Amino acid sequence: xxxxxxxxxxxxxxxxxxxxxxxxxxxxxxxxxxxxxxxxxxxxxxxxxxxxxxxxxxxxxxxxxxxxxxxxxxxxxxxxxxxxxxxxxxxxxxxxxxxxxxxxxxxxxxxxxxxxxxxxxxxxxxxxxxxxxxxxxxxxxxxxxxxxxxxxxxxxxxxxxxxxxxxxxxxxxxxxxxxxxxxxxxxxxxxxxxxxxxxxxxxxxxxxxxxxxxxxxxxxxxxxxxxxxxxxxxxxxxxxxxxxxxxxxxxxxxxxxxxxxxxxxxxxxxxxxxxxxxxxxxxxxxxxxxxxxxxxxxxxxxxxxxxxxxxxxxxxxxxxxxxxxx
Amino acid sequence: xxxxxxxxxxxxxxxxxxxxxxxxxxxxxxxxxxxxxxxxxxxxxxxxxxxxxxxxxxxxxxxxxxxxxxxxxxxxxxxxxxxxxxxxxxxxxxxxxxxxxxxxxxxxxxxxxxxxxxxxxxxxxxxxxxxxxxxxxxxxxxxxxxxxxxxxxxxxxxxxxxxxxxxxxxxxxxxxxxxxxxxxxxxxxxxxxxxxxxxxxxxxxxxxxxxxxxxxxxxxxxxxxxxxxxxxxxxxxxxxxxxxxxxxxxxxxxxxxxxxxxxxxxxxxxxxxxxxxxxxxxxxxxxxxxxxxxxxxxxxxxxxxxxxxxxxxxxxxxxxxxxxxxxxxxxxxxxxxxxxxxxxxxxxxxxxxxxxxxxxxxxxxxxxxxxxxxxxxxxxxxxxxxxxxxxxxxxxx
Numbered sequence: 001x002x003x004x005x006x007x008x009x010x011x012x013x014x015x016x017x018x019x020x021x022x023x024x025x026x027x028x029x030x031x032x033x034x035x036x037x038x039x040x041x042x043x044x045x046x047x048x049x050x051x052x053x054x055x056x057x058x059x060x061x062x063x064x065x066x067x068x069x070x071x072x073x074x075x076x077x078x079x080x081x082x083x084x085x086x087x088x089x090x091x092x093x094x095x096x097x098x099x100x101x102x103x104x105x106x107x108x109x110x111x112x113x114x115x116x117x118x119x120x121x122x123x124x125x126x127x128x129x130x131x132x133x134x135x136x137x138x139x140x141x142x143x144x145x146x147x148x149x150x151x152x153x154x155x156x157x158x159x160x161x162x163x164x165x166x167x168x169x170x171x172x173x174x175x176x177x178x179x180x181x182x183x184x185x186x187x188x189x190x191x192x193x194x195x196x197x198x199x200x201x202x203x204x205x206x207x208x209x210x211x212x213x214x215x216x217x218x219x220x221x222x223x224x225x226x227x228x229x230x231x232x233x234x235x236x237x238x239x240x241x242x243x244x245x246x247x248x249x250x251x252x253x254x255x256x257x258x259x260x261x262x263x264x265x266x267x268x269x270x271x272x273x274x275x276x277x278x279x280x281x282x283x284x285x286x287x288x289x290x291x292x293x294x295x296x297x298x299x300x301x302x303x304x305x306x307x308x309x310x311x312x313x314x315x316x317x318x319x320x321x322x323x324x325x326x
Numbered sequence: 327x328x329x330x331x332x333x334x335x336x337x338x339x340x341x342x343x344x345x346x347x348x349x350x351x352x353x354x355x356x357x358x359x360x361x362x363x364x365x366x367x368x369x370x371x372x373x374x375x376x377x378x379x380x381x382x383x384x385x386x387x388x389x390x391x392x393x394x395x396x397x398x399x400x401x402x403x404x405x406x407x408x409x410x411x412x413x414x415x416x417x418x419x420x421x422x423x424x425x426x427x428x429x430x431x432x433x434x435x436x437x438x439x440x441x442x443x444x445x446x447x448x449x450x451x452x453x454x455x456x457x458x459x460x461x462x463x464x465x466x467x468x469x470x471x472x473x474x475x476x477x478x479x480x481x482x483x484x485x486x487x488x489x490x491x492x493x494x495x496x497x498x499x500x501x502x503x504x505x506x507x508x509x510x511x512x513x514x515x516x517x518x519x520x521x522x523x524x525x526x527x528x529x530x531x532x533x534x535x536x537x538x539x540x541x542x543x544x545x546x547x548x549x550x551x552x553x554x555x556x557x558x559x560x561x562x563x564x565x566x567x568x569x570x571x572x573x574x575x576x577x578x579x580x581x582x583x584x585x586x587x588x589x590x591x592x593x594x595x596x597x598x599x600x601x602x603x604x605x606x607x608x609x610x611x612x613x614x615x616x617x618x619x620x621x622x623x624x625x626x627x628x629x630x631x632x633x634x635x636x637x638x639x640x641x642x643x644x645x646x647x648x649x650x651x652x653x654x655x656x657x658x659x660x661x662x663x664x665x666x667x668x669x670x671x672x673x674x675x676x677x678x679x680x681x682x683x684x685x686x687x688x689x690x691x692x693x694x695x696x697x698x699x700x701x702x703x704x705x706x707x708x709x710x711x712x713x714x715x716x717x718x719x720x721x722x723x
C-alpha cells in the first residue's frame with residue numbers, strides 16, 4: 001500500500017534577520033497586550049509556511065483569536081473541542097494520507113499542527129493527544145503553556161506552578177501558598193510513553209529563532225512530534241505587558257524553564273545558563289507569587305534544583321501532596 | 327451482478343460502507359456494533375478496501391477522528407453502541423453545526439446501570455436533537471440500504487448533515503437475514519463521490535468554527551434547522567433514485583402495512599416491526615382490523631406524513647423502545663412527537679404508548695396481541711385512559 005511520505009525539508013534559520021517576512025497568523029485578533037501565546041503562534045505559523053492546517057482546541061488561542069469574520073489565520077484552521085484536538089488532527093492527517101494515495105489531492109502532505117493550551121494538551125486533552133502520539137500520525141502537537149486556564153479567568157491547570165495564586169487556588173489563612181501541587185511535565189509524558197515519537201522539544205518566546213527552528217525540525221520529521229512552548233501571560237501571572245520576553249528569559253535563567261531537544265533518545269540543551277539565578281528573581285516580578293512566604297520559595301527552589309539535574313530524571317516533590325498531609 | 331447473501335446487520339453495513347468506498351474509519355470496541363468494525367478491519371487487511379483504519383482511544387475520539395477526516399475531504403464511517411454513544415455526546419453538536427456529513431452506525435444497546443448487552447433505543451434517542459439525520463433499519467437489508475441512502479442525503483450540498491444510521495443491537499446487528507448486494511456500478515450510479523464545499527485544504531484556506539458573539543448564534547441555529555427543512559426533498563429524490571437503481575419499493579418516511587381498512591395501528595420503528603407484522607397477520611385472521619406504520623426517518627421528523635398516515639385510524643399504539651423519564655407521556659419519546667404531529671388535525675386518533683423491549687427484552691407476539699387488546703378497548707370506550715403501558719408490568723390495562 002502506497003504511503004504519502006513527507007519529503008519537505010524546511011531549512012533552519014541562522015539569524016533573526018533571515019526569518020521569512022510572510023505572515024500566516026495576521027493581525028486582527030483580540031489577545032491581550034503582551035500575550036505570550038499570540039507571539040508564539042505568529043512564530044510557529046511563519047516557520048511552518050503555507051502548506052499547513054492548524055487545529056485549534058478551545059482555549060485562549062481560540063476564544064481571543066478566532067472571532068468570526070476576523071480570524072487571523074491565512075492557512076486552513078479548524079476549531080476543535082478542548083478535549084479532542086489530537087483526535088481531530090489524526091483524522092485530518094489520515095484523510096490526506098488516503099486522498100494523496102488515491103490521487104484525489106496533489107501535493108506534499110500538509111503540516112498538520114495542533115495548537116493547544118496546557119489544559120487542551122495535558123489535562124482534558126491528554127487522552128486525545130496520547131492517542132495521536134501512539135498511532136504515529138504525521139502531525140505536530142504544540143502545547144503553548146501559559147500555565148493556567150487563562151481565558152476562563154485564570155484557574156489552575158496541571159502546569160500551573162506550585163505556589164501560584166489562581167482563582168481556584170486562592171491563598172488564605174488555611175492554605176497560605178495557594179497552589180499546593182507541583183506541575184505535570186508535558187514533554188516527559190510524551191517521551192515516556194510513546195515509542196512512535198522521535199522528536200520532542202521545549203521552546204520559549206524569548207528565543208524566536210530557536211523556537212522556529214524547532215518547529216521546522218518537528219515538521220521535517222515523519223511521524224508525531226511535540227513542542228512545549230513557554231508563553232508568559234501578563235494577565236494570568238500578573239506582570240506588566242511589556243515584560244513578556246523578559247519574564248520568559250528569566251524563567252530560563254533561573255531554571256524555571258529548561259530549553260532542550262529530545263531527538264531519537266538524545267537530549268541537547270539550548271541557551272543553558274552558566275550559572276542559574278535564584279528562582280526568587282523570576283517569582284518576584286509576578287503578582288501570582290506575591291503572597292508566598294520564604295518557606296514556600298525555598299520549596300520551589302528545591303524543586304527546581306532537583307529538576308535541573310537533567311530532563312527525564314524523576315523529580316521528587318519537596319513537599320508531600322495534600323492528600324498525604326491530610 | 328447483484329447477488330443474494332445471508333448477512334447480519336453489522337456485516338451488511340460493512341458491505342455497504344465498502345461499496346460506498348469509505349476512506350477513513352475509526353473504531354473502538356463495544357458490543358454489539360463492534361462486529362461492523364471487525365468486518366471492516368478484515369476488508370482492509372485483505373486489501374479489499376483501501377481505507378485508513380484508525381484505532382480510536384474511545385468513542386469521543388472516534389467521532390473526533392472522523393470529524394477531522396471528513397472536514398479534510400474524506401468519506402468516513404464510525405459507529406458505537408450504548409454508553410459508547412453517550413460518551414461521544416460532546417462531539418455531536420459541533421459535527422452537525424459544522425455541517426460535516428460524517429456517518430455513524432449505531433447498533434443500539436441499553437445504557438447503564440447496570441451493564442446490559444441488550445438492545446434499547448435510548449442510547450441513540452438521547453442524541454436525537456443535535457441536528458443529525460437519523461433513522462432505524464428493520465433488517466440487515468435495510469441496514470445496508472440506509473448506509474448508502476444516508477451518505478447520499480447527508481453529503482448532498484443542500485443538506486450537509488451527519489447521519490446516525492441505527493439498527494437494533496442483536497435483533498438486526500447479529501441476526502443474519504437475506505441481503506441483496508448490488509453491483510458496484512449500481513452503487514456508483516446512486517452515490518456520487520464525496521465533496522465538501524469548503525474542505526480544510528491549504529490551497530484554499532478557510533476557517534472552520536470561529537468563536538461568535540451571542541447575537542450571531544441564532545442564525546447558525548436557524549441554518550441547522552433549515553437543513554432539516556430542506557432534507558425531506560433530498561430524501562425523496564434519493565429514495566426515488568434508490569428504488570429505480572436497486573429495484574426497491576421504499577417510502578421515504580413512513581411505510582404502511584395492512585392499513586387499508588384498519589381501525590387501529592401500531593406506530594413503530596426498527597427490528598420489532600418484523601414481529602409486529604406477524605402479529606398483525608395473525609390478528610387479521612381473527613378479524614381484528616389492525617395495521618402498522620413504520621417510521622424510517624426520525625430526523626427530520628416527517629410531521630405531515632405521520633399525521634396523514636395516522637389520521638385514518640381510531641386508535642394508535644406507539645411502540646416505544648426508549649425511555650423519557652419524567653416526560654409528559656410518562657413513557658418514551660415517540661408519543662410526544664406523534665401527538666405533536668396530530669395536534670392540528672380536526673379529527674385525531676386516540677393514542678397511547680407501549681413500553682416494550684426495554685433492556686433488550688424480546689417483544690414476542692403475545693405482547694403485540696396484548697397491545698391490540700388495549701387499542702380495541704380504547705376504541706370501545708372512546709378515550710385514552712393511560713398514555714403509557716409498561717407491557718408485562720401492569721396489573722390492569
